[in-house]
Amino acid sequence: MPNPAVIRAAVLLSDEPSRKNIGWVIVAVLSPVILLAAVLCSLGAGASSHNATLVELCFNGGILPDDTPAEYVVHIENMRNSFVLLDACISAINENAEEGKSLDGTRVKAIFYALYFGAESHGDAQTFVDCFVDLAGPVSDLNTVYQRIESVMGITITDDQKANADSIYNLIRYGYSGGVGIGGTDAPFIGADGFCSPVGENWRNIVTSEFGYRKDPFTGQTKGHSGMDLAVPTGTSVRAALPGTVTVSQYSSSYGYYVMIDHGGGLSTLYAHNSKLLVSVGQTVSAGDVVSLSGSTGRSTGPHLHFEVRVNGERTDPRSYLP
Numbered sequence: 001m002p003n004p005a006v007i008r009a010a011v012l013l014s015d016e017p018s019r020k021n022i023g024w025v026i027v028a029v030l031s032p033v034i035l036l037a038a039v040l041c042s043l044g045a046g047a048s049s050h051n052a053t054l055v056e057l058c059f060n061g062g063i064l065p066d067d068t069p070a071e072y073v074v075h076i077e078n079m080r081n082s083f084v085l086l087d088a089c090i091s092a093i094n095e096n097a098e099e100g101k102s103l104d105g106t107r108v109k110a111i112f113y114a115l116y117f118g119a120e121s122h123g124d125a126q127t128f129v130d131c132f133v134d135l136a137g138p139v140s141d142l143n144t145v146y147q148r149i150e151s152v153m154g155i156t157i158t159d160d161q162k163a164n165a166d167s168i169y170n171l172i173r174y175g176y177s178g179g180v181g182i183g184g185t186d187a188p189f190i191g192a193d194g195f196c197s198p199v200g201e202n203w204r205n206i207v208t209s210e211f212g213y214r215k216d217p218f219t220g221q222t223k224g225h226s227g228m229d230l231a232v233p234t235g236t237s238v239r240a241a242l243p244g245t246v247t248v249s250q251y252s253s254s255y256g257y258y259v260m261i262d263h264g265g266g267l268s269t270l271y272a273h274n275s276k277l278l279v280s281v282g283q284t285v286s287a288g289d290v291v292s293l294s295g296s297t298g299r300s301t302g303p304h305l306h307f308e309v310r311v312n313g314e315r316t317d318p319r320s321y322l323p
Helices: 004-014 016-022 025-029 032-040 052-060 070-095 105-116 125-130 142-153 159-174 201-206
Strands: 207-209 212-215 222-225 228-230 237-239 244-252 256-264 267-277 290-294 305-311 314-316
Touching (some): 052 105, 052 159, 070 125, 105 125, 105 142, 105 159, 125 142, 201 207, 244 267, 256 290
Antiparallel strands (some): 212 222, 228 305, 237 290, 256 267, 267 305, 305 314
16 A cells, blocks of 8 residues: 555646645655655646645555645546446457457557546546547557547647657556656667667667567567667657767658668668658767657557667677676
């Protein structure tokens, strides 16, 4: 059961007016352990931040601490009830889905939570779930999903809400939020040989698909995977692995928005599925320079960075190079 003191502190920190009233006095009042836990439980940015403890209580169940504020008890119970309805709709769709084309229920509920936690009305569950599928199966492009939700549900979705949905998804699916301070993307992480991790020091804990053969997430068939997938929320800074010259900065149907950098000596790296490109062809970059912002464009099932290392044009395992 979550520590009541932790959830109390985290709830206060997640509320902007309370945070302003408390100010730095909280540092002296709370023990360092409680304060650290409360800070690490924060997801997203600004007033839209979500509390990790609340997220886990909604997704995983469990008994609420006796001193949980009444308004949060109501919000959690409402979200749990909505999740029951969503699960029923998702299960009905997946029962008739072809192999390898099932709907990711965690993704659906993470977006739902980011949009509706604390809202008076959650809308119709079936209508919401239908935004994630079409006649061919699950819609892979999240931008399309968000556009459909806005149109059908009659709401406006902010960038903060999208980022929170990504963080919530990573927390439930992989056990971490992927935010700065946890993912470590706020500063370059460069090894002794000068090779920089594109997404920070924590890259080993966020690998969702290795280089080599795997089950294709779209077809379910075994197929070679040309790089390494690293789960990071949309908008995460993606950094150049080594000094070099940008040779590609464009969109493709498979890689989405991607960047390719020539480092000389036959070595090059590729960064795919980005939401935004920040460099142009011919530009010179240094190790650790931010070249793009992560996303889920192209042939992608969710926000992540697809990272490749190529030697004389041949793809090789990035693990051999990452610090």
